[in-house]
Amino acid sequence: MPGRLSWRVATVARAGWETPSARTLVLDVPDWPGHLPGQHVDLRLTAADGYSAQRSYSIASSWREGGPVELTVQRVADGEVSSYLTDVMEPGQRFELRGPIGGWFVWRNTPAPVLLVAGGSGLVPLMAIIRARGDVRGRQPFRLVYSVRTPRDALFGAELARRVRDDPGLDVYHAYTREAPEGRPGPPARLGVASLNTHGWPPDFAPDIFVCGPTGFVEAAADILVALGHDPKKIKTERFGGTA
Template structure:
């Protein structure tokens, strides 16, 4: 298992918002400049702290979506209805704004770019964010590890990175991308348009005997379901790495 190179104290650093990409009507990517950023590994996250004028603070954790690139760090944030922090990040923040981050955090749900083993990525909704960091790192590093992504979202319009994923699937050798939609009109005939189950994991994933590393990220129910199906299909539980996004008013 990968061990993190998170050493010493993680101090709060000021992050400048330098650019914003509107991903969907409820999600956006914030491109940050973080001076003295120590670098990160794909799959890690940051703690983000907002401070109000009276000193009140709120902290949340957000996955990093970018490959390591100096002090440039990209977060993709999905607005949680009735949340405290995510509506601010999605609806209010503009380039030039600043807040604090500390990290990178997490040394378990991390892909090692030096590992040539096949990789299966299974994303539910905004769970694709840390997996995107892995896909981007793979490309940036020229890794030959074969990657397959199965990305489940409610509808095509609610998925993030769709254009970039299409382009990468065409241009990044060894990367295959399969979309699944859980809420589309019943008249849809596209075979891909259904909930991810055993069949889809077999068709679009890897056979267990290839020894792939599986990264599963999404809402709790999705991760519970997919990880159980993978283990039932014969994957080594120790190679099914999970990250669950609880519905927690972020």
């Protein structure tokens, strides 16, 4: 545990855009101990004059020991750190990393069905869970309900489509809140009772549920799930907000 809470120097090996405002950084991290899907890291940037800024980011990659570690960062308006990571950081550059952190909002390859509910960039730790299931060739029934503003804002679109095709038992539903793809029936709308009732698992399946996104989204989704009859003890939530 002490080693996990020590700062390590991470080097950017590769970087690529997921959407016009979200970028994935693939990091080489010496002596990375591995992680559980759903965990996060603390990241610290230090300027030449000694000024430093620290933020927490969810890990997008699966649980491979030794890395690489992937972080998918959504640029936030006026975000000091997120803007630097998306618009300035390049391969070969370094920063400090501490982790992995967190032991509650994690998936441990249990046989239970899983329902993942994501809002915006809240998909990142849930993508780590989906990738981990793929790595172990899991057969647990998985459903992802992903609320996103427009098709252009959807993270990991091509990979999710491939995994739905190639990973048996994985279903994905996109709920578009501002603009839906051409030809999709119904107008854009916020995630609600009908969407979660139709595209989630029924309560009698007793699924493990992971909800991640902005605070308001997470609270609303969790309340809907409880109202639909899901056991609150089976619902794990992760919220983000504040400085970026």
